[in-house]
Amino acid sequence: MEGVDYLADERKKAQFDVDEMKIVWAGSRHAFEVSDRISKLVANDPGFSKEERTMLPRKELFKNTLRKAAYAWKLIIDLHLSEEEAEKLRCFIDEPAFIDAHWVLTSCLTLIFAYAKLLLWAQRNNRKGGCPWPTRCKFGCYAQTELGHGSNVRGLETTATFDPQTDEFVIHSPTLTSSKWWPGGLGKVSTHAVVYARLITDGKDHGINAFIIQLRSLEDHKPLPGITIGDIGTKFGNGAYNTVDNGVLRFDHVRIPRDQMLMSVSQVTKVGKYVQFDVPRQLLYVPMVDVRQTIVADASTALSRAVCIATRYSAVRRQFGSQNGGQEIQVIDYKTQQSRLFPLLASAYAFRFVGEWLKRLYTDVTQRLQAKDFSTVPEVHACTAGLKSLTTTATADGIEECRKLCGGHGYLCSSGLPELFAIYVPACTYEGDNIVLLLQVARYLMKTVSQLGSRKKPVGTIAYMGKLEHLMQCRFDVEQAKDWLKPSVILEAFEARAARMSVACAQNISKFDNPEEGFAELAADLVEAALAHCQLIVVSKFIEKLQQDIPGKGVKQQLEVLCGIYALFLLHKHQGDFLGTGYITSKQASVANEQLRALYSQLRPNAISLVDAFNYTDHFLGSILGRYDGNVYPKLYEAAWKDPLNESDVPDGFHEYIRPLLKQQLLQTARL
Numbered sequence: 001m002e003g004v005d006y007l008a009d010e011r012k013k014a015q016f017d018v019d020e021m022k023i024v025w026a027g028s029r030h031a032f033e034v035s036d037r038i039s040k041l042v043a044n045d046p047g048f049s050k051e052e053r054t055m056l057p058r059k060e061l062f063k064n065t066l067r068k069a070a071y072a073w074k075l076i077i078d079l080h081l082s083e084e085e086a087e088k089l090r091c092f093i094d095e096p097a098f099i100d101a102h103w104v105l106t107s108c109l110t111l112i113f114a115y116a117k118l119l120l121w122a123q124r125n126n127r128k129g130g131c132p133w134p135t136r137c138k139f140g141c142y143a144q145t146e147l148g149h150g151s152n153v154r155g156l157e158t159t160a161t162f163d164p165q166t167d168e169f170v171i172h173s174p175t176l177t178s179s180k181w182w183p184g185g186l187g188k189v190s191t192h193a194v195v196y197a198r199l200i201t202d203g204k205d206h207g208i209n210a211f212i213i214q215l216r217s218l219e220d221h222k223p224l225p226g227i228t229i230g231d232i233g234t235k236f237g238n239g240a241y242n243t244v245d246n247g248v249l250r251f252d253h254v255r256i257p258r259d260q261m262l263m264s265v266s267q268v269t270k271v272g273k274y275v276q277f278d279v280p281r282q283l284l285y286v287p288m289v290d291v292r293q294t295i296v297a298d299a300s301t302a303l304s305r306a307v308c309i310a311t312r313y314s315a316v317r318r319q320f321g322s323q324n325g326g327q328e329i330q331v332i333d334y335k336t337q338q339s340r341l342f343p344l345l346a347s348a349y350a351f352r353f354v355g356e357w358l359k360r361l362y363t364d365v366t367q368r369l370q371a372k373d374f375s376t377v378p379e380v381h382a383c384t385a386g387l388k389s390l391t392t393t394a395t396a397d398g399i400e401e402c403r404k405l406c407g408g409h410g411y412l413c414s415s416g417l418p419e420l421f422a423i424y425v426p427a428c429t430y431e432g433d434n435i436v437l438l439l440q441v442a443r444y445l446m447k448t449v450s451q452l453g454s455r456k457k458p459v460g461t462i463a464y465m466g467k468l469e470h471l472m473q474c475r476f477d478v479e480q481a482k483d484w485l486k487p488s489v490i491l492e493a494f495e496a497r498a499a500r501m502s503v504a505c506a507q508n509i510s511k512f513d514n515p516e517e518g519f520a521e522l523a524a525d526l527v528e529a530a531l532a533h534c535q536l537i538v539v540s541k542f543i544e545k546l547q548q549d550i551p552g553k554g555v556k557q558q559l560e561v562l563c564g565i566y567a568l569f570l571l572h573k574h575q576g577d578f579l580g581t582g583y584i585t586s587k588q589a590s591v592a593n594e595q596l597r598a599l600y601s602q603l604r605p606n607a608i609s610l611v612d613a614f615n616y617t618d619h620f621l622g623s624i625l626g627r628y629d630g631n632v633y634p635k636l637y638e639a640a641w642k643d644p645l646n647e648s649d650v651p652d653g654f655h656e657y658i659r660p661l662l663k664q665q666l667l668q669t670a671r672l
């Protein structure tokens with residue numbers, strides 16, 4: 001029946017003010033209002049329908065994405081949307097597109113262009129004709145990765161050789177493996193690219209630098225002379241990321257003016273002299289830091305979508321336990337379902353808050369960069385790399401777990417979960433493979449430990465290393481389950497575990513004559529130490545959030561429950577670390593688990609309202625199982641009939657392939 005809310009009883013159980021929680025989730029009342037308005041605008045506009053996306057062939061799918069992007073662009077102009085509103089529009093359209101790379105890059109490049117005015121194309125060369133980076137009527141992409149190298153940026157092979165005779169760079173792809181491979185938006189749309197290439201002057205290789213290069217004609221969209229471009233082929237999953245034209249690009253001695261080098265860390269003069277500025281070379285990697293922090297912020301959105309679907313469906317779905325003809329048990333009431341689902345719900349909130357914090361840290365760093373203060377770059381690199389790795393791995397695994405939590409129906413495309421997984425899972429790889437990034441965090445930690453004796457005091461997220469002596473010796477000295485709810489207790493447990501794991505790695509590395517050899521040999525342990533450090537950051541930022549003034553009846557209490565679940569679930573999952581480093585005893589670990597079970601029971605009546613607080617429209621969720629009204633079965637039944645296979649009772653191919661077999665079988669039966 002239309003209009004009935006099958007989850008109404010669940011909603012009545014809420015012990016907190018859902019509207020206030022919506023504001024906490026959005027970040028502010030203003031952010032909530034913008035999100036709410038734009039998400040409804042998208043949901044109510046048939047131009048943004050997602051219904052048949054998983055059934056379209058690639059070419060149609062891609063064209064449909066182009067149509068949506070153009071339509072969105074028109075809306076942005078017609079409705080005079082602000083940048084914030086336009087960003088929300090892009091989010092709620094919920095379709096990866098060529099425009100994403102352009103969008104992200106435009107903000108990255110604005111940053112590169114802006115900070116400290118280090119870029120030379122305009123300031124020093126007094127170039128006429130405006131910035132070569134496309135902003136209007138042109139599209140850009142980020143062409144770093146090659147067929148042969150992605151993680152090892154220093155190994156890229158594309159060359160940019162300076163020719164002082166013409167004041168130009170000659171961009172060339174010397175080998176097959178030097179072909180640019182993967183950039184989103186490159187395959188069919190981008191007119192320009194930021195290309196990373198080896199800079200060569202006077203026969204000398206100066207390593208990787210970035211260049212802005214026009215790829216396609218602005219008249220007929222054909223590749224410019226010397227340039228070969230195409231799409232790299234269909235990717236994982238139906239619909240999913242196939243809306244994006246990830247591309248391949250080769251250069252055959254393509255000439256560009258000298259001032260199209262992004263001279264942020266070094267410069268090439270007219271006579272071909274290479275000049276390195278007095279700034280860290282790592283500034284070249286700033287765009288990756290920028291995108292990684294947005295990926296952390298986006299992780300909570302993807303995870304919360306999956307959790308919202310699985311939670312609502314778990315309250316609708318009933319299996320077993322009917323007594324005297326009564327209703328069966330809602331699967332959400334099974335303790336196993338709770339122990340798999342509720343930590344994911346808690347993680348979604350935890351990632352939201354750590355994402356907010358990371359944005360603030362990043363903003364602070366960019367302001368410092370403009371004042372030529374580079375001191376916090378290593379910290380922001382370690383935080384963005386580590387948290388990108390932690391949140392995307394947990395989110396991808398979490399979406400898959402939500403699919404399993406929905407049983408068989410979770411495997412249907414109409415559950416929304418297969419497509420969500422297929423779109424999300426490359427986040428574990430792009431912008432840095434998650435293991436490679438954790439190794440960067442490990443390097444930072446090893447450096448920190450090695451400098452502990454010096455006068456350099458650890459600050460920021462590694463400040464806890466400053467009390468190493470205490471953290472190496474302290475023991476957890478409480479016995480009761482409720483002691484595990486004290487923030488100071490949780491914090492010390494995570495600090496002691498992280499510090500002890502880092503110190504153990506450093507000690508083991510020191511047993512090798514060559515530290516690099518030790519680092520390589522102990523890489524697996526180092527990754528675990530890095531993860532422990534990153535989990536500490538997430539837990540500590542959740543606790544910090546709880547120290548803020550949080551209005552609304554019961555809102556803070558619910559967040560405390562979620563924080564406890566997040567921390568104690570991690571403690572349970574990584575019990576080996578906590579026991580192995582000697583901070584807690586097995587009795588204390590078991591008491592922590594007892595507390596965790598109690599928290600699940602506290603959360604249970606609030607589960608549906610906690611996912612309602614995400615304020616997602618049915619359009620954005622794109623899931624029959626996750627419908628707000630819980631009207632799952634009739635809608636699943638209805639959707640099945642819309643499948644193209646059900647257009648006729650007798651399928652295409654019946655006469656060629658099924659009928660002859662049936663006849664053959666009939667014949668054989670007759671012979672018997």
Ligand SMILES: CCC/C=C/C(=O)SCCNC(=O)CCNC(=O)[C@H](O)C(C)(C)COP(=O)([O-])OP(=O)([O-])OC[C@H]1O[C@@H](n2cnc3c(N)ncnc32)[C@H](O)[C@@H]1OP(=O)([O-])[O-]
Pocket residue numbers: 100101142144145150151152153154184282283285286288289377378381429430431432433436440443
């Ligand atoms: C929407 C989806 C779109 C997707 C787009 C993409 O995927 S685009 C493609 C995305 N592609 C990828 O993400 C590729 C992933 N690969 C990489 O990011 C790098 O190649 C690497 C970091 C893994 C190693 O590089 P390497 O061998 O040159 O580095 P090293 O280990 O020798 O360290 C040298 C120093 O630099 C420091 N430092 C390093 N990075 C940063 C940074 N970002 N910031 C600041 N600092 C950084 C590091 O800490 C070290 O400092 P120390 O100790 O000397 O003070």
Ligand SMILES: Cc1cc2nc3c(=O)[nH]c(=O)nc-3n(C[C@H](O)[C@H](O)[C@H](O)COP(=O)(O)OP(=O)(O)OC[C@H]3O[C@@H](n4cnc5c(N)ncnc54)[C@H](O)[C@@H]3O)c2cc1C
Pocket residue numbers: 101142143144145148149150151152181182183184241246426429430431432433434435436439523
């Ligand atoms: C959907 C998608 C979109 C993308 N968009 C863009 C884009 O717009 N622009 C762009 O330039 N690139 C893009 N990329 C490329 C992406 O950034 C790279 O694929 C990514 O950085 C991983 O690099 P790789 O492919 O070289 O992996 P590899 O490094 O080859 O990884 C293979 C395996 O080796 C392991 N490994 C590698 N190095 C080490 C090490 N030092 N220690 C231990 N293990 C190691 C990894 O953990 C992994 O298991 C995109 C990729 C995808 C999937």
